[in-house]
Amino acid sequence: MAHQPTALSEAEAAAERGDHTTALRLLKAAASAAPTDAAIAYRLGAEYAHLELFDAAEAEMARALASGPEHPVARFHLGLLQITRGRFQDALATWQALDALPKDHALRCYKQAFEHLTEDAFAPARTRLEAGLAGWGSAPTLDRDMRRLLDSLPA
Template sequence: MDEDGKMTMCGDEEMEQLVNAMQTGAGDELALMERLLAAYPDDARLHFLKGSVLAAAGRPIEAHAALARAVELAPDFAIARFQLGFFELTSGEPARALATWEPLDGLPDGHYLHHFVTGLRHLIHDRFPAAIAALRAGIAANTENPPLNRDMQLLIDRSAEVSGEDGGQVAETSATSFFLDQFGARGTTH
């Protein structure tokens, strides 16, 4: 916080520099991130990106802490909240994921994250056809985050295999940088 008690946010230029460093993967991104976090400890976007990097680096405990911090700082940061819940779901904590996602019910009906959460809720309860339908609707509505579409399509394909339903189009291999691309270079928080 600055002297007026407002949160000091990382500027666009620095944010872009960080995202570039993450995309090139030169290995200095964590150091740069820590520097920016020291300067802007209340910037939820930085915590979110840190969570992404740590998740990709196979440090799940710290990744969860960073994602949770992002959501704590910015409860309306929808993509961070979605990803935190998704992280919890992939960690075998479905009840916690559902609780994390609950505030996303406030998103407009047609919002792609709304569809994705609906689909994942169905998936948790083994309602495969309903899960597939909702995830497809989310993919159709999502133009912001193509990598997220690829991952959701993978879940559709697997659901189709398990349930014998038609999964629709076959997706390309999942992006390894699950969080990164969808965040976008400008780093808006929706």
């Protein structure tokens, strides 16, 4: 008997092919069935963020961290949402736990890049973004976003 894909993998496949309505429907149903599943809460938050439903995205990312505080991708993404909404101090507080990650962990490097960017220190921000892209522990969507940010920085 063939393995039946989970709601999470089905939702991710739908999002990859641009069917965000189906992805959102599947993720909401999965979140309702498993309200303490950090991975589902994170993916639902990421889908909301993609759809620019930022309040809902933040709420789901926070729920992911409440369910699984060790989820560094959710932690980074929540901080990123907070920054894009002009709440850098909130992002710093959210990201504080990322300092415990190994020095070559992508998310720690990305966090450090944003700290440099707040001071318009583009060269060290570029270095930290490059280190993050060469590192490990991120997610493909975040890596793409960080690559775009790196490409947009002044030389």
